[in-house]
Amino acid sequence: MTDSSTTDSGTEITTLATPSGDTAVEVTGTGTRPAIIADATSRHASVPIQTRNERFTSADVRDFPEVTGREASWKLTPVDRLGDLIAGALDGNRYDYTATEVDGVDVSWVTRADPRVGLAGIPEERASANAWTRFEGALAITLSGEEHREATIGRDAFGSAPKAAHTIIEAKPFSDAVVILDNSGPAHLSENVEILVGDSAKLTVVTVQDFDDDARYVATHFAKVGRDATLKHVVVSFGGAVVRVNPAVTLAGTGADGELLGVYFADAGQHLEQQVFLFHKAANTRGRVNYKGALQGAGARTVWIGDVLIGPDATGTDSYEQNRNLVLSEGTRADSIPNLEIETGDILGAGHASATGRFDDEQLFYLRARGITELEARRLVVRGFLAEIVQKIGVPALEERLHDAIEVELAGGGR
Template identity: 55%
Template sequence: MTTTTEAPLSANDDRVVPGSLAHSDGAGAFVPVQTRSERPHSFVPADFPVPNGREVNWRYTPVARLAPLFEDVAGPEGVMQVDVTAPEGVEQARLAKGAAPRGEVFRPEDLPSAIAWEQETEAPLLRIPANLELDEPVFVNLTGTGGLAHAHVVLEAGANSRATVVFRHTGTAQHSQNVEIIVRDGAKLTVISVQEWEDDALHLSSHQARVDKDALLRHIVVSFGGGVVRVNPSIELAGPGSHAELYGLSYSDAGQHLESQVYLHHKGTHTKGDVLYKGALQGVGARSVWIGDVLIGPDAVGTDSYEANRNLVLTDGARADSVPNLEIETGDILGAGHASATGRFDDEQLFYLQARGISEEEARRLVVIGFLAEIVQKIGVRELEQELAEAIERELAEGVAV
């Protein structure tokens, strides 16, 4: 087991550990961990309490709806049907615990991810060999047939390789998923995770990645379907000159909860990060949550980092929570910033379009499509971009606002 959890403090112990502060009178007082880099990790599910919704990383999540994913039990066989379509040269294997590169990067930070690690006895590996450049994406289609399912998947992009990997989730399941991503020196990897579940699906996914010297990771999360969907990417820019582009798109309907907690850790020198998530919401009870944490470490000189979240609320009864956080531990950087905005339609945009003879209904449709198209166009897979554009049109057609 690997864990950063400290032993309890005794009354005579004057250590200061992550999550604790000392009062001026000398007495120690526990304070819940707030700093993203201080969160404990462990491969053992028993080291994590069952979330109650008061924890900093669960306070926006409807934990009562996720109860099945907090039980350390194996699901029945065959719940997730997996179909992998890969170009020639892509290597596939199964990794037991302790078999490299499984565990080289991934460290569970909550109960569901630790359970998924423990329950996945043989993790599937997708490896793009060094110097291989793929002209076509790797598609991993996962179809839920109902029931509990755990998974740990390892993606490895060899040095100077080029590839795109697309995960597509459909059907229904109670799915806890880990995705471990390793981007070796000089590689360029795009990972796209698309959630098009049925309305009753539950999906908790923890993506953890390390990006090495002069490598690039483009990570894109697209969530349309599911009852509760939480996809959390955690990216470490470890090598000098490493680069990450993190994009997200969500469209939440009545009763849906779509969430992403993003962590970008600038660790190496001269790293660059760009984070942009956009969401649209319509219907009573529609909910989206975005939490963006950026840490610029003490050795990350020359860092250039920016994160932003934009939400468009289309109807009454919908709610978007947006929490950007930025920690800087060195003053020698090129730049760092964050932004967040949540609002309704821009009246000036609507007026401009209507003044040119466009109906109000069509004007609203054009504004929404234009707002979300920025993310769709970053995907880089033409057929998938077309499908997502059509999915947005369907969402708008079913909505009550337009």
């Protein structure tokens, strides 16, 4: 006997009766949920996901089960502090922003029907899908022209009520630009950012999280990089009670290059999280992932998960990811989990690394032996540790501002 039904997302579920009387369930259609099968030992055993890009995706929050905190993508996140962003009602209306006026940079609101919506990626988890379901209009930043351009989008008016947002950043073929999403002020926000990098374009996207102390922010950045194009994606997280920014970058065109950078500084009680996914889909692509963070103060917590997948067609790939954390005081915790999957044997190289530790005593001794106080020596070590990432942004004014922010964090002593 066969029985069929269809979910809201268009996934067809077919139940088949076996000769033994058990049932086997086959899942087909637009969804990518793992199939449920039955055997002699388990009537409903889930087929495990084989690779990182096989996770279920949907733009409809109703297609996702309730988040319990035991899921792979949520088990290190304080879900009890993000409940309304994950599953509650969100205000998806437009918000006020400021933007520098630059030739070749268009910033405007577009509707959900804009053909670019969904081209870079589709949500893999419920908070992202909740924001996608609720947003009323997307802020579109369109970049054109071969001359180098820099644009800053100031966003400090999200407010304290639960809110959804959607942002599109499109770099036209052969364009060259830097876009800074400068986030500050109060926020209780779930956001999706789609980044489309056209063939032979060169784009840097910097997202700065400098929110108020009680802000809660979860965001997924989807990026699709075209042939011979370059994307530098930088996550800077200093302010906010809970900040979770998850970049998912697909090197879709032959010769695409992706550099994913991050710098963060967690104080007492702060939770700063990044779950990074770099997918080498096309041949001859290059990827570099480098995140660095510092922690000080009781209850300071950081989470970094780095997934790199080299697909079966990504021959000639050159990829490396690493995460480094510097612990400045007792009572902190840094989780660092690098993962690497390779589905072809014809690559140039791939690797990953992770380290979390305290001050290097030899460095401190070297500096103190030259008359530098311990406090100043510690400041110099931390600034030098994080400067490797900051100086790669390529925007001097922003780099200096971030150096000053690090000084402020150190002066605060984790309070």
